[in-house]
Amino acid sequence: MRIIFMGTPDFSVPVLQALVDAGHDIAAVYCQPPRPAGRGKKPRPSPVQARAEALGLAVRHPVSLKGVEEQAAFAALEADVAVVVAYGLILPQPVLDAPARGCLNIHASLLPRWRGAAPIHRAIMSGDDRTGICIMQMEAGLDTGPVLLREETDIGAEETTAGLHDRLSAMGAGLITRALDRIDSLVAEPQPEEGVTYAAKIDKAEARIDWSLPADSVDRQIRGLSPFPGAWTEIGGERVKLLASRLAPGPIPGDSPAGTVLTDGLTVACGSGAVEILRLQRAGKGAQDQGDYLRGRPVAAGTCLQKEAPCS
Known part of the structure; x- marks a missing residue:
């Protein structure tokens, strides 16, 4: 499939690599702009940008997707689908509508539990014994879209956010490739109204x-x-x-x-x-x-x- 990939941190890198390994055509990679880092405060590309450039992929890092020109440039890629994982920008409706099959989000929780910014941290801090990955059809609400595919995993008694982060990243990479292989047969299931929790950003x-x-x-x-x-x-x-x-x-x-x-x-x-x-x-x-x-x-x-x- 012709895919636009949208992600920024380490969590997103295995997903990008899995899509490339599966033979998909990556039309462009979108990520957050380089940020000042280190003692010299020189701009440092995100992990996704670094991997994308090493793979020879086209990289874009707009500050916002709200402008008409950015939205037109996105639509001009004529993608079948956009795969979004920890990207960091809100996608306006014209962006959500541009790919022929919409935008799929890889979310690190068992939705509707832990919508929002820090689902891995909050699952451990709240004492959850299970979590997982959901492949969600994106819509305008915050992680409210219907779920196409999900996979669960236990949270270990001594597991840290770092360890669970890496496990869920690998799970997400595997699950999105399976979802794309079966995209014509998957049924989008609306999230239940009961059990909604929000994973607020860590302070x-x-x-x-x-x-x-x-x-x-x-x-x-x-x-x-x-x-x-x-x-x-x-x-x-x-x-x-x-x-x-x-x-x-x-x-x-x-x-x-x-x-x-x-x-x-x-x-x-x-x-x-x-x-x-x-x-x-x-x-x-x-x-x-x-x-x-x-x-x-x-x-x-x-x-x-x-x-x-x-x-x-």
């Missing part, structure tokens, strides 16, 4: 850990915000990101204040239960597993996180 204010919360909430916060923006606490007065965790097994001493390190292995008391920290990152440093971090900066049992002095 950095959500990242500071409140150790007075139950352990399962703290654990989900750490895993759901890993690697970005990264849940954080203070250890010895230094802000440290916590990137992986698990619920601590066994009984927890009842007289340990929330935030107290219970063992030399970074098991921390919460409002109820405890969490073991598995991976950490100091500001300006690389991420480290628990053992490597503690060899360089031991944290004694009895230390109260977010305070310089031990708990009393």
Whole structure:
């Protein structure tokens, strides 16, 4: 099929590669414009732009698709279908209508649950035990279109957003190629009105850990915000990101204040239960597993996180 591909971040790259590998004709790749990055703040192309250029594909990165000229240029590509995954711009109705078979969106949730910007983060942070990929026929509403195909997967007990992100990206790549192969026989199913939830964009204010919360909430916060923006606490007065965790097994001493390190292995008391920290990152440093971090900066049992002095 003749396809317009629309995507920007790492999540979208395997999908683009899968479409190319399947032999589809990529008329053009649309992505967000290069953004300033690094110490020199030089414009850096998005992951999709970098892969598209390496594949020799035509790349377009308009700031907006609202203008008549941009819409005409899009329609002039005469695509059979547009495949959209984490693109980052709202598609006006003339763009949605331009491809002969419309625009298909790859969404990383089991719609209608977690419409919106951050479905992977929110699924983990809310304690969902399953998620998946939906191939949706796009319409003007926010992720409201009918679903053509879906695939489910379990969320692991210690899975982070980073790990689930990569799994769902690969699932989306496989599912869209199957959807395109069967596009004439697929039946679009309207989303049910019940069960709608919205995955609001992650706010950095959500990242500071409140150790007075139950352990399962703290654990989900750490895993759901890993690697970005990264849940954080203070250890010895230094802000440290916590990137992986698990619920601590066994009984927890009842007289340990929330935030107290219970063992030399970074098991921390919460409002109820405890969490073991598995991976950490100091500001300006690389991420480290628990053992490597503690060899360089031991944290004694009895230390109260977010305070310089031990708990009393």
